[in-house]
Structure formats: structure tokens, C-alpha cells
Amino acid sequence: MSLLKIRNLSVEFATATGPFRAVDSVDVDVEKGEILAIVGESGSGKSVSMLATMGLLPWTATITADEMSFEGRDLRTMPGRERRKLIGKDLAMIFQEPMSSLNPCFTVGFQIREALKEHLDLDRKARQARAVELFEMVGIPDPERRLKAFPHQLSGGMNQRVMIAMAIACRPRLLIADEPTTALDVTIQAQILDLLTDLQKDTGMGLILITHDMGVVAETAERVAVQYAGQKVEDQKVADLFDRPHHPYTSALLAALPERATERRLPTIPGVVPGQHDRPRGCLFSPRCKFADDRCREVPPPVQPRPIGLARCHYPLNVPAGAEEERA
Amino acid sequence: MLRYLLSRLITFVPTFIGVTLISFAFIRVLPGDPIIVMAGERGLTQERYEELVQRFGFDQPLWQQFWDYLTGVVQGDLGNSFVTNRPVWDEFFTLFPATLELSLCAIIFAMVLGIPAGVIAAVYRGKFFDRALMSTALVGYSMPIFWWALLLIIVFSGWLGWTPVSGRIGLLYYFDDVTGFMLIDSLLSGQDGAFGSAVQHLILPSIVLGTIPLAVIARQTRSAMLEVLSEDYIRTARAKGLSSGRVNGLHALRNAMIPVITVIGLSVGTLMAGAILTETIFSWPGIGKWMVDSIFRRDYPVVQGGLLLIALIVMLVNLTVDVLYGLINPKIRKR
Ligand SMILES: Nc1ncnc2c1ncn2[C@@H]1O[C@H](COP(=O)(O)OP(=O)(O)OP(=O)(O)O)[C@@H](O)[C@H]1O
Numbered sequence: 001m002s003l004l005k006i007r008n009l010s011v012e013f014a015t016a017t018g019p020f021r022a023v024d025s026v027d028v029d030v031e032k033g034e035i036l037a038i039v040g041e042s043g044s045g046k047s048v049s050m051l052a053t054m055g056l057l058p059w060t061a062t063i064t065a066d067e068m069s070f071e072g073r074d075l076r077t078m079p080g081r082e083r084r085k086l087i088g089k090d091l092a093m094i095f096q097e098p099m100s101s102l103n104p105c106f107t108v109g110f111q112i113r114e115a116l117k118e119h120l121d122l123d124r125k126a127r128q129a130r131a132v133e134l135f136e137m138v139g140i141p142d143p144e145r146r147l148k149a150f151p152h153q154l155s156g157g158m159n160q161r162v163m164i165a166m167a168i169a170c171r172p173r174l175l176i177a178d179e180p181t182t183a184l185d186v187t188i189q190a191q192i193l194d195l196l197t198d199l200q201k202d203t204g205m206g207l208i209l210i211t212h213d214m215g216v217v218a219e220t221a222e223r224v225a226v227q228y229a230g231q232k233v234e235d236q237k238v239a240d241l242f243d244r245p246h247h248p249y250t251s252a253l254l255a256a257l258p259e260r261a262t263e264r265r266l267p268t269i270p271g272v273v274p275g276q277h278d279r280p281r282g283c284l285f286s287p288r289c290k291f292a293d294d295r296c297r298e299v300p301p302p303v304q305p306r307p308i309g310l311a312r313c314h315y316p317l318n319v320p321a322g323a324e325e326e327r328a
Numbered sequence: 329m330l331r332y333l334l335s336r337l338i339t340f341v342p343t344f345i346g347v348t349l350i351s352f353a354f355i356r357v358l359p360g361d362p363i364i365v366m367a368g369e370r371g372l373t374q375e376r377y378e379e380l381v382q383r384f385g386f387d388q389p390l391w392q393q394f395w396d397y398l399t400g401v402v403q404g405d406l407g408n409s410f411v412t413n414r415p416v417w418d419e420f421f422t423l424f425p426a427t428l429e430l431s432l433c434a435i436i437f438a439m440v441l442g443i444p445a446g447v448i449a450a451v452y453r454g455k456f457f458d459r460a461l462m463s464t465a466l467v468g469y470s471m472p473i474f475w476w477a478l479l480l481i482i483v484f485s486g487w488l489g490w491t492p493v494s495g496r497i498g499l500l501y502y503f504d505d506v507t508g509f510m511l512i513d514s515l516l517s518g519q520d521g522a523f524g525s526a527v528q529h530l531i532l533p534s535i536v537l538g539t540i541p542l543a544v545i546a547r548q549t550r551s552a553m554l555e556v557l558s559e560d561y562i563r564t565a566r567a568k569g570l571s572s573g574r575v576n577g578l579h580a581l582r583n584a585m586i587p588v589i590t591v592i593g594l595s596v597g598t599l600m601a602g603a604i605l606t607e608t609i610f611s612w613p614g615i616g617k618w619m620v621d622s623i624f625r626r627d628y629p630v631v632q633g634g635l636l637l638i639a640l641i642v643m644l645v646n647l648t649v650d651v652l653y654g655l656i657n658p659k660i661r662k663r
């Protein structure tokens with residue numbers, strides 16, 4: 001049984017200018033102990049799809065999915081009370097902005113002990129001990145003193161460590177890390193990523209790593225999902241994806257990397273991601289795709305079978321021999 | 329912190345002088361000679377008049393009068409009432425507890441209803457409760473106090489006979505002032521029913537005085553909550569699996585309290601203005617009524633001193649609010 005299984009997830013926001021589909025029929029699978037990377041340009045719906053999974057979207061969002069289950073339990077029909085027992089315990093998330101993600105009115109110690117109190121049956125002393133232990137795990141020196149600090153008294157890197165400590169406090173089965181290093185200095189970024197992968201190895205939890213960073217994908221993840229304009233356009237093992245990208249978008253991303261995989265940031269491709277009002281009728285990538293023809297522009301592409309990387313494309317690239325028959 | 333407090337206290341000085349000047353000038357531009365007003369129907373002889381003019385120093389040039397007053401104030405001497413000849417200072421502190429008690433009850437009434445209402449409206453924004461609350465608040469905010477008080481009196485005292493119309497306690501009860509707070513003194517007196525009577529007398533004036541602050545607090549709480557609810561740390565709190573009561577009532581409200589406390593502090597000024605009307609309507613023996621009576625009697629020292637002390641209270645409340653900020657959100661202390 002997979003840890004997280006999502007089929008055909010869509011999220012639509014009610015905005016002042018009409019409905020906006022931020023996530024469009026996305027599938028996600030994570031196995032126990034697996035590291036899945038999700039990459040994609042800004043605005044491709046990475047955060048929104050994961051927030052939908054956590055049930056953290058604002059009320060303007062309408063979520064639809066054919067399946068959305070965590071360890072076989074249906075998240076869609078789960079009552080709020082049940083779901084709150086799951087969220088923050090078995091399923092945890094850390095966010096892009098460490099500085100604004102902690103409450104300025106409470107000490108970090110209070111905020112971490114609060115998570116422990118909510119889900120674990122520990123007394124006051126045991127909670128304090130566990131908080132100290134967690135701070136040590138995430139490499140915060142002098143934990144007793146730091147627990148008494150307010151978020152504004154700590155650096156961004158320290159705050160992100162606090163966020164990580166808070167997220168892993170109740171030993172989650174799946175941790176979603178939404179660009180955990182984007183807001184941090186380059187030197188700190190590597191430390192935080194090492195910390196996350198070490199923790200993942202030690203605890204055997206599943207990890208979804210949302211990132212802009214192809215280097216991180218190559219170094220840490222086992223599988224990678226590429227998102228574009230709210231859709232998943234490709235999903236492959238990391239090594240295979242770097243070797244044989246099937247979707248022209250992935251291929252363009254990789255081709256734009258000067259030395260492949262060593263580049264830190266997601267490279268740019270001419271043109272922009274379509275917004276709310278300029279969505280093409282057919283393939284969403286067609287206006288920027290150098291292989292696009294009339295069919296691409298008019299007909300939404302199918303999702304190719306797994307040997308072709310689940311590519312959402314009429315004309316996938318690097319199709320291995322034999323895979324073609326399966327498609328036909 | 330201490331340095332901050334000191335620097336704030338220094339900014340009081342110009343405000344203080346300004347208020348002194350305004351209160352001094354204000355009462356003198358009102359038509360009517362205080363000595364004639366004091367003499368009333370009986371009138372008085374030219375000689376007696378001259379004597380009184382000299383005694384109160386009205387023969388001096390205005391600037392001299394102001395200077396004498398200011399130097400007195402700085403030494404803590406606000407002068408004596410023309411009417412009772414008691415020091416203004418003493419009169420103020422005899423009457424102040426009545427006003428303080430009424431104001432505290434009014435603001436507690438406003439907070440106890442206004443803050444939860446604002447929170448609920450924000451959490452259910454756009455829903456029926458939110459709309460109903462916000463339109464009610466608008467009505468409450470623009471309600472003429474005088475009219476509102478009369479309406480309540482007609483309904484609750486007149487038709488229903490639930491509440492008394494005036495004073496602080498029933499005539500049956502008599503006991504000495506200990507604290508000046510009727511609720512406390514009535515309990516201390518140990519007389520049966522005294523406390524109940526004090527409470528009954530407080531209800532209508534507190535509601536009348538608390539109505540505008542209630543509307544202001546509810547609206548401010550709602551808008552502050554709406555802003556805070558979209559913050560990242562609220563999402564973090566929800567991501568911990570906390571109940572919505574804890575997320576809204578603790579994580580969000582604590583942050584939203586900053587602007588709410590500001591308006592509570594600011595409404596102390598409004599409260600003082602409202603107290604004047606409310607106390608007059610309900611014959612509440614506090615400083616509001618005292619001031620109004622003194623204005624009619626042209627009791628210069630009382631009006632001047634009273635205004636000054638009220639201004640001082642408002643300034644002190646604002647300072648307290650500033651200190652509270654730092655206690656609620658330690659980030660603000662660091663400026
Ligand atoms: N609450 C919201 N209301 C309306 N639109 C939203 C809301 N939240 C996100 N969106 C829109 O949904 C789209 C996807 O946003 P999302 O945050 O998932 O992007 P992302 O892939 O995480 O990008 P980034 O890499 O910048 O974090 C964006 O166009 C964004 O403007």
C-alpha cells in the first residue's frame with residue numbers, strides 16, 4: 001500500500017476575476033521511505049497541490065479528486081476531527097518562509113511543545129525533554145536556552161530548523177518540505193537539505209521535496225515529478241529523467257542547464273507560464289514548445305504510459321523501443 | 329524599556345501645557361460672569377462685586393492669571409472650587425471612583441461582547457452572522473447616546489421595571505465610602521441586597537456608555553482577525569492539527585489584539601466624553617456630571633482642573649497601551 005496516493009486532483013480558486021484552476025488533474029504517489037521531488041516553475045501549483053493534501057487551503061479553494069488517500073485512509077471523506085489527528089502527526093509539512101511561519105507572539109519552545117501536547121501522551125516534563133531532544137536532532141546548539149527564544153530573536157536558518165523540529169516532532173510517516181531552503185543563504189541551504197535527508201534516512205519516513213533546484217533533485221531524490229501550469233507533465237526515476245526526458249518541457253529544462261544537474265536554479269525557457277486568462281485550448285505548453293503542431297494547440301494531450309514517463313504529451317521524446325506498442 | 333517610558337513621559341510636557349492653555353481659554357470664552365452666576369437671583373452690591381473680583385484675581389491681566397494658574401498646577405495646586413471652596417483635587421478624587429467604576433464596567437461590557445463577536449464574524453466572514461453583526465455595529469456606532477439612553481430607560485425601567493433610572497444604589501442602603509467603588513463598598517458593608525442594587529444601577533449606564541466602544545471593538549477585532557488569519561503562522565498552527573478554537577482563539581487572536589488594544593485605549597477619550605452625557609442622564613455622581621454642573625456654574629477652577637486631569641488620564645492610558653503592546657508581542661519591544 002502506498003503512503004500517499006492521489007488521483008486526478010484539481011484545485012480551483014474563486015477569484016475576483018472568475019474561477020482559476022491552479023492544479024489540474026494531478027496524480028501523486030509516494031511509497032514508504034521514498035523521496036519524491038516535485039519541480040516546476042513558479043506558479044505551477046506545487047504548493048497548492050500539497051496544501052490541498054494537508055487540508056490547509058483557504059475557503060476560496062474547491063478541491064476535487066478521484067482518490068486522495070494516506071496509508072489507505074480516504075482523506076476526502078475523513079471528518080475534520082479525524083483529519084486533525086493525522087495532520088501534524090503522521091503527515092507533516094514545512095513551509096517556504098521560515099521567518100513568517102512561526103507565530104511572533106509565542107516562544108519557539110511553546111510552539112513545539114504545543115505540537116507534542118496535541119498528539120502525544122506526554123507530561124510536561126517529557127514534552128520539554130522531547131523538545132530539547134528535537135532541537136539537538138536538528139542541530140540547534142544550546143537547546144534549553146533557544147527554546148525560550150521568540151522567532152524574531154533567531155536567524156532564518158535557525159527558524160527553519162525549528163520548523164523542521166516541529167514537523168518531525170511526532171515522528172511523521174510523510175514529511176512534505178515545500179522549498180525548505182528558498183528563503184535561506186546558500187551556505188545554510190546545503191545544511192538544511194543534509195539535515196532533511198539524514199532525518200529521512202534515520203526515521204524511514206517518506207519525503208516530498210518541492211524545489212526549484214535541479215542539483216538538489218539529482219543529489220537527493222529517487223523520483224521526480226515535473227509540474228507545469230498546474231499539471232503534472234512527467235514523472236520518472238531521477239536517473240532516467242536526466243538520461244531520457246520524455247516531455248519537451250523537461251527536455252528544455254535540462255537542455256538549459258549549462259552543465260546539467262549542477263546548476264542550482266531551475267533554468268528559464270523563453271515565454272511565460274500561461275495565467276488565468278491566456279490558457280491555450282490544447283496542450284498548455286504548446287505556445288512555448290518547439291515541437292508543437294496544430295494538434296498540440298487544439299487537442300489536450302493524453303497521459304502516456306509509465307514507460308514513457310507518464311508524459312502529458314502528443315509526441316513524447318526518447319520513446320524506448322517496445323513502449324510504442326504498449327501505447328498503441 | 330525604562331528609557332522608552334521616560335522619553336514618552338517627556339512628550340507629555342507640551343501636551344500638558346497645551347491642555348492647560350485650552351482649558352483656561354475655553355471657560356473664559358463662554359459668556360457669563362462667574363461672580364454674577366454665583367450670586368444668582370439675589371444679586372449683589374457693587375462693593376461686594378469688586379471685592380470678589382479682586383479675591384479671584386479677575387482684575388489681573390489674562391496672561392498674569394494664566395501664569396498664576398500654571399505655576400499653581402505645576403506645584404500640584406489646582407485651586408479651589410468657587411462654589412464649595414474645596415480643593416478641586418479633593419473633589420475630583422471623591423467623584424472619580426464613580427466614573428472609573430462606570431467606565432470600567434462599560435469597557436468590560438464592550439470587550440466581553442465585542443471581541444468574541446469580532447472573532448466569530450472574521451472566522452465566518454461573509455456569512456449571515458458576519459453581515460448581521462457588521463450592520464448592527466454600524467448602527468451602534470452612529471447611535472446618539474442621549475436617544476439610546478432614553479430608549480433603554482423607557483423599555484427597561486419604564487415598561488419592564490427591571491432597572492432603576494438614576495443614582496448608584498437604592499436609597500435604602502447607606503454605608504461609608506471605603507474604596508469609592510460601589511460594587512466593592514456594598515459588599516464590604518455586608519447589607520443584604522446592597523450589592524444587587526449596585527449592580528442593577530450599573531447595568532443601563534454601562535450599556536449606554538459601552539455601546540460605541542462595543543461597536544468599535546467588534547469592527548476592529550474583525551478586521552484585525554481577517555488580516556491575521558491569512559498569515560503564514562496561522563497555516564503552521566493548522567498544520568499542527570490544532571483545533572480551530574485554538575488556532576483562532578489563541579494563535580490568531582493574540583496577534584489581532586494589538587490593534588484592538590489600540591482602539592480600546594483610544595476609546596478612553598470617547599468614554600470620558602460619553603461619561604459626561606451618560607452621567608447627566610442617569611444622575612450618576614461622577615466627574616462627568618461634576619464637569620457639566622461646573623460649566624453651568626462657571627466654576628472656573630473646577631472646569632480647568634477637571635479637563636486637565638481627564639487629559640492626563642487619557643495620556644496615561646495611551647502610555648499603558650504602548651507598554652501592553654510589548655507584552656503581547658515581544659517583537660514590538662525591539663525597535
Ligand atoms: N489563495 C489563492 N487564491 C488564488 N490563487 C492562488 C491562491 N494560492 C495560490 N494561487 C495561485 O495558484 C497558482 C499556483 O500557486 P503555487 O503556490 O502552488 O505555485 P508554486 O508552484 O508553489 O510556485 P512557487 O515555486 O513560486 O512556490 C499561482 O498562480 C497562484 O497565484
Ligand SMILES: [Mg+2]
Nearest residue numbers: 046047096178
Ligand atoms: Mg510554492
